[in-house]
Amino acid sequence: MATVKYDEATRLYPGNDKPSVDRLNIDIEDGEFLVLVGPSGSGKSTALRMLAGLEEVNGGKIWIGDRDVTNLSPKDRDVAMVFQNYALYPHMSVADNMGFALKIAGVDKAEIRKRVEEAAKILDLTPYLERKPKALSGGQRQRVAMGRAIVRSPQVFLMDEPLSNLDAKLRVQTRTQIASLQRRLGVTTVYVTHDQVEAMTMGDRVAVLKDGILQQVDSPRRMYDHPNNVFVAGFIGSPAMNLLDVEVADGGVKVGGSTVPVERDLLSGASGNQVTLGLRPEDLELSSDGQGIPVTVDVVEELGADAYIYGSTKASQHVDDDEDGDAPEKPFIARVDGRRPPQKGETVHFAPKQGHVHVFDATTGERLGD
Amino acid sequence: MALSITASRPDPALLDLPWDTPLEDWPEEYLAALPRGISRHVVRFVKLSGRVLAVKEIKTVLAEREYQMLRLLRRLDLPTVEPVGVVSGRVDKAGEPLDACLLTRHLQFSLPYRALFSQSLRPDTATRLIDALAVLLVKLHLAGFWWGDVSLSNALFRRDAGAFAAYLVDAETGELHQSLTDGQREHDLDIARVNIAGELMDLEAGGYLPEGADPIEISTQIVTRYTELWNELTGPERFEQGDRWRVDERIRRLNELGFDVDELSISTDFDGTQIQIQPKVVDAGHHSRRLLRLTGLDVEENQARRLLNDLDAYRAANDRQNEDEEIVAHDWLAKVYEPITRAVPRDLAGKLEPAELFHEVLEHRWYMSEHAGRDVPLEDAIADYVSTVLPSKPDEMAVVGVDTVEMPVVAMFDDD
Numbered sequence: 001m002a003t004v005k006y007d008e009a010t011r012l013y014p015g016n017d018k019p020s021v022d023r024l025n026i027d028i029e030d031g032e033f034l035v036l037v038g039p040s041g042s043g044k045s046t047a048l049r050m051l052a053g054l055e056e057v058n059g060g061k062i063w064i065g066d067r068d069v070t071n072l073s074p075k076d077r078d079v080a081m082v083f084q085n086y087a088l089y090p091h092m093s094v095a096d097n098m099g100f101a102l103k104i105a106g107v108d109k110a111e112i113r114k115r116v117e118e119a120a121k122i123l124d125l126t127p128y129l130e131r132k133p134k135a136l137s138g139g140q141r142q143r144v145a146m147g148r149a150i151v152r153s154p155q156v157f158l159m160d161e162p163l164s165n166l167d168a169k170l171r172v173q174t175r176t177q178i179a180s181l182q183r184r185l186g187v188t189t190v191y192v193t194h195d196q197v198e199a200m201t202m203g204d205r206v207a208v209l210k211d212g213i214l215q216q217v218d219s220p221r222r223m224y225d226h227p228n229n230v231f232v233a234g235f236i237g238s239p240a241m242n243l244l245d246v247e248v249a250d251g252g253v254k255v256g257g258s259t260v261p262v263e264r265d266l267l268s269g270a271s272g273n274q275v276t277l278g279l280r281p282e283d284l285e286l287s288s289d290g291q292g293i294p295v296t297v298d299v300v301e302e303l304g305a306d307a308y309i310y311g312s313t314k315a316s317q318h319v320d321d322d323e324d325g326d327a328p329e330k331p332f333i334a335r336v337d338g339r340r341p342p343q344k345g346e347t348v349h350f351a352p353k354q355g356h357v358h359v360f361d362a363t364t365g366e367r368l369g370d
Numbered sequence: 371m372a373l374s375i376t377a378s379r380p381d382p383a384l385l386d387l388p389w390d391t392p393l394e395d396w397p398e399e400y401l402a403a404l405p406r407g408i409s410r411h412v413v414r415f416v417k418l419s420g421r422v423l424a425v426k427e428i429k430t431v432l433a434e435r436e437y438q439m440l441r442l443l444r445r446l447d448l449p450t451v452e453p454v455g456v457v458s459g460r461v462d463k464a465g466e467p468l469d470a471c472l473l474t475r476h477l478q479f480s481l482p483y484r485a486l487f488s489q490s491l492r493p494d495t496a497t498r499l500i501d502a503l504a505v506l507l508v509k510l511h512l513a514g515f516w517w518g519d520v521s522l523s524n525a526l527f528r529r530d531a532g533a534f535a536a537y538l539v540d541a542e543t544g545e546l547h548q549s550l551t552d553g554q555r556e557h558d559l560d561i562a563r564v565n566i567a568g569e570l571m572d573l574e575a576g577g578y579l580p581e582g583a584d585p586i587e588i589s590t591q592i593v594t595r596y597t598e599l600w601n602e603l604t605g606p607e608r609f610e611q612g613d614r615w616r617v618d619e620r621i622r623r624l625n626e627l628g629f630d631v632d633e634l635s636i637s638t639d640f641d642g643t644q645i646q647i648q649p650k651v652v653d654a655g656h657h658s659r660r661l662l663r664l665t666g667l668d669v670e671e672n673q674a675r676r677l678l679n680d681l682d683a684y685r686a687a688n689d690r691q692n693e694d695e696e697i698v699a700h701d702w703l704a705k706v707y708e709p710i711t712r713a714v715p716r717d718l719a720g721k722l723e724p725a726e727l728f729h730e731v732l733e734h735r736w737y738m739s740e741h742a743g744r745d746v747p748l749e750d751a752i753a754d755y756v757s758t759v760l761p762s763k764p765d766e767m768a769v770v771g772v773d774t775v776e777m778p779v780v781a782m783f784d785d786d
């Protein structure tokens with residue numbers, strides 16, 4: 001087991017003028033489950049492969065424990081890519097299916113047996129060790145494949161979208177299994193996904209990348225409560241945070257016809273007279289007095305206890321918008337009480353819950369205040 | 371969602387397949403072979419307009435990605451199976467969505483490695499398969515393709531004048547790059563070694579591996595063979611100014627290995643006494659391209675080498691070295707090649723590909739001549755081969771098998 005350190009690590013593909021991963025700095029603790037997440041082209045897979053030794057590092061360094069692995073070949077790094085291949089061999093027992101790679105590595109028989117038995121215990125496969133894979137269920141077969149990586153006892157597990165070829169149900173199941181397995185094993189793990197829900201439910205910490213640049217690395221809770229910039233705010237959370245361009249007013253910001261109170265300190269850092277207001281769908285309340293953000297309801301998604309309102313609002317107005325014309329309509333999502341949801345076509349008003357207002361600089365997109 | 375078929379040359383008969391049924395449950399009447407074994411994905415072989423198609427059920431994005439990848443690889447002239455299309459937007463009878471299907475054409479006369487191990491075996495079969503896989507991997511790497519799941523089961527093998535030629539079957543994990551880093555190539559090799567060892571250990575456990583063959587030892591050969599070939603094809607070579615013949619020598623060696631040199635860099639050190647050469651662009655298929663140009667025959671590389679040797683022997687024997695090569699090749703085709711390949715009765719035509727048959731008959735003639743202590747005429751060799759050797763060979767035109775199939779499964783066609 002080991003720590004992992006990206007130290008100004010940079011990958012520039014030949015012929016490109018912009019790095020795919022640009023001076024990445026992340027310190028991953030021993031035993032930590034770190035998820036790299038971002039849209040396609042964000043550099044998350046490239047970052048993982050730099051750690052695996054599959055991509056050259058053009059600048060900076062990568063450390064595993066106290067070893068500088070920047071220029072080591074993949075097999076000398078003591079990392080395991082999990083789920084690359086989970087073909088099972090029909091004539092071999094489950095134990096042999098799990099342990100054969102150790103045999104190739106020249107590990108002696110007793111040691112192989114010991115490691116296979118340990119892994120089987122963790123994976124609940126002990127009763128099946130002498131059986132053939134044919135006798136196993138789909139989920140058990142998948143655990144055998146995980147076992148193959150576990151018995152190698154690498155310093156770091158690397159997983160690149162391991163669930164992408166599973167159907168939705170199996171994906172949720174396997175997600176839980178991987179996360180709990182990782183906690184039991186305590187092996188440092190770096191996991192890549194484009195799915196922020198996966199990232200938030202699995203990671204001890206989540207690193208959000210965009211255009212090769214690290215946006216934020218934090219615990220899921222902190223990431224959700226305290227996004228560093230507009231990109232992270234919009235990317236993390238489902239449904240996504242509402243982001244409205246609004247004007248600074250006395251004691252708050254002007255939204256629709258009314259003023260939403262925002263602390264003065266928070267607004268004092270803004271570079272202009274405008275800010276971006278971030279409101280999570282779950283941090284809104286219907287207001288009865290016609291004050292707040294006017295929203296026209298398009299769709300009501302009833303989920304029992306809660307309902308989601310998908311609508312639009314004209315409350316967002318950017319300085320660059322044509323001042324004489326109508327404000328543009330922006331989509332707006334809010335969670336409401338499922339027992340008395342507004343009706344489709346209705347116009348309702350939402351006010352943010354106290355203390356759940358995010359404010360970002362309209363120019364830089366950076367979070368204002370702390 | 372409506373059913374959507376993406377295909378380069380769509381066959382309307384595709385619409386008749388039971389797309390509203392999970393592939394696993396497709397009725398036997400559609401299948402070219404019965405499913406066996408366990409596999410990562412559900413794969414079935416179906417009959418369609420007199421051909422065999424492999425159908426793999428996977429998620430739509432993956433199916434489309436693999437389809438495009440295979441098309442790209444084919445365009446780069448790499449040996450892969452031929453993608454036919456993707457069927458997506460499938461729903462079952464209850465309206466529930468089903469995964470997409472990737473369709474590829476079954477490669478005629480190709481063999482899954484397991485089929486080879488269940489036949490009575492030459493002791494070096496495993497080694498010859500590894501050699502073929504190493505050549506395939508080098509070709510893919512030269513083109514910038516990182517496979518990600520190199521294994522015997524993800525390739526198909528065609529007989530190639532006593533050796534094998536390997537084709538890529540599964541490109542699901544692959545990525546095409548401008549060029550590969552050493553780390554990417556090493557990683558592919560590492561995956562190859564582990565997978566091959568696993569596959570051979572499995573054959574051993576099933577009693578299919580010849581006595582005394584060591585899976586681990588054989589699996590490490592992929593690294594040796596690959597590295598030798600890679601270095602020969604791409605490595606720099608230094609020599610003294612006076613040894614300029616070594617430029618031609620290097621090109622000849624590469625031709626011998628079946629590669630053409632499209633670009634070779636030559637540089638000298640500052641005082642010009644040392645020369646360094648390094649192939650920059652090499653192209654597989656040196657012999658098969660030449661044979662195709664001369665005769666129109668499209669065959670594997672070793673087969674082409676064999677046929678070209680025979681063509682050269684024909685030129686020499688008939689004292690026609692000064693004649694136009696194409697004209698002599700035309701005569702050779704009509705007088706030597708075609709009589710042999712046409713001598714096979716129709717019911718035995720599914721045994722071997724014509725070029726492989728030609729190679730076998732020449733071998734057979736050599737053994738007969740040695741045995742008789744004189745030159746046996748070609749006609750006699752053909753007749754003897756067709757009556758004594760060929761009938762006992764297995765039908766190899768349509769051997770299909772899923773990646774972890776336990777036994778070879780031969781496509782069953784109705785007699786129509």
